[in-house]
Amino acid sequence: MQAQNISDQAAISFRGVGKSFARKGGDGAVMALEGIDLDVPRAAISGIIGRSGAGKSTLLRMVNGLERPTEGKVIVNGHDVGAAGTAELRRIRRSVGMIFQHFNLLSSRTTAGNIALPLEIAGVPAAEIGPRVSELIELVGLEAQAGRYPAELSGGQKQRVGIARALATRPDVLLSDEATSALDPETTRQVLDLLKRINAELGLTILLITHEMGVVRDIGSHVAVIEAGRIVEAGETYAVFSDPAHPTTRSFLKGVTGVVMPRFLSERMVPEHAPGLAAVLQVTFTGSHATDPVLARLGSALGLEVNILAGAVEEIGERPFGSLIVSIDATPERLAAARAFLHDHGLKTEVLGHVR
Numbered sequence: 001m002q003a004q005n006i007s008d009q010a011a012i013s014f015r016g017v018g019k020s021f022a023r024k025g026g027d028g029a030v031m032a033l034e035g036i037d038l039d040v041p042r043a044a045i046s047g048i049i050g051r052s053g054a055g056k057s058t059l060l061r062m063v064n065g066l067e068r069p070t071e072g073k074v075i076v077n078g079h080d081v082g083a084a085g086t087a088e089l090r091r092i093r094r095s096v097g098m099i100f101q102h103f104n105l106l107s108s109r110t111t112a113g114n115i116a117l118p119l120e121i122a123g124v125p126a127a128e129i130g131p132r133v134s135e136l137i138e139l140v141g142l143e144a145q146a147g148r149y150p151a152e153l154s155g156g157q158k159q160r161v162g163i164a165r166a167l168a169t170r171p172d173v174l175l176s177d178e179a180t181s182a183l184d185p186e187t188t189r190q191v192l193d194l195l196k197r198i199n200a201e202l203g204l205t206i207l208l209i210t211h212e213m214g215v216v217r218d219i220g221s222h223v224a225v226i227e228a229g230r231i232v233e234a235g236e237t238y239a240v241f242s243d244p245a246h247p248t249t250r251s252f253l254k255g256v257t258g259v260v261m262p263r264f265l266s267e268r269m270v271p272e273h274a275p276g277l278a279a280v281l282q283v284t285f286t287g288s289h290a291t292d293p294v295l296a297r298l299g300s301a302l303g304l305e306v307n308i309l310a311g312a313v314e315e316i317g318e319r320p321f322g323s324l325i326v327s328i329d330a331t332p333e334r335l336a337a338a339r340a341f342l343h344d345h346g347l348k349t350e351v352l353g354h355v356r
């Protein structure tokens, strides 16, 4: 997700988008969003992450015209949503499906009835609705629950109904507003797998907002981090997660990627080098280097002893990403040589402190 000229590659483009809301009682305005420039790539899964009140929902709701920008443009499939008249807005909304944290199902309708609703509203002939609903029920794996009411469904099943309903009018963009936030980890996993599958099978562009980095790590190829109404970092998830530039991104990533510093170590660590102290380094491995035996080679090439204190190798979007915390007992000059060696082998290092 990058700001660039509007291109066919982007399903959704935000250009200089701002949104202010009048405060209740007419006392000035709240700037919910400011200066948003973002391209959401077509047929990919992109995540927008931010804390509560950062502006995520407002940003998402602009894509289907539920909110209009007070500045700038939101372009969806080449159409300016903010400038669209009623008929055009209706067309845009049909091409943009949405799913919600609390599912928003009609309790008086069965699974099949909920999925049929957008087709009825769109005026699809009755004879076509039945087969389309069956197709959608099969797509989301709810054949056994077709005649059940929402109260008789689990959270994961309700969200599957929500997904099928959102896909009924064959949109090419799916918006997800915290769709897994009310679900347990196992159900979250299943719903994310379903979103991934429909993205691949239908070539659907998915834009999801979440406050959980894990969701973006698992299925998002692109990510934008939003804070206080501004985008502070955006790009391919792998690049952003393996080398976060902004403090907000770093703080979101704590505990989601990378290793957690063991307490026994953090309590003993001092910031400055002194004779007799070993340097504690965070070593980050990305891409193909994630599985290379570089540390062993470092030991033999420079005659240094490297102690591994903590480590993890994980996947971000199915690509390996590893981080290790190691200690190296060396003079500052030899430490610099070790870091240069690691850097030459594609690894990133950061000195976290020193320990005895």
Ligand SMILES: Nc1ncnc2c1ncn2[C@@H]1O[C@H](COP(=O)(O)OP(=O)(O)OP(=O)(O)O)[C@@H](O)[C@H]1O
Pocket (backbone or CB within 6 Å): 021, 022, 023, 030, 031, 032, 050, 051, 052, 053, 054, 055, 056, 057, 058, 059, 211
């Ligand atoms: N209709 C509105 N009227 C006035 N202020 C609003 C309105 N909608 C949103 N805001 C304000 O805009 C800011 C962004 O809100 P938004 O709901 O987009 O944040 P969010 O990141 O989605 O938060 P959450 O994760 O809690 O839903 C907040 O300060 C919010 O209070």
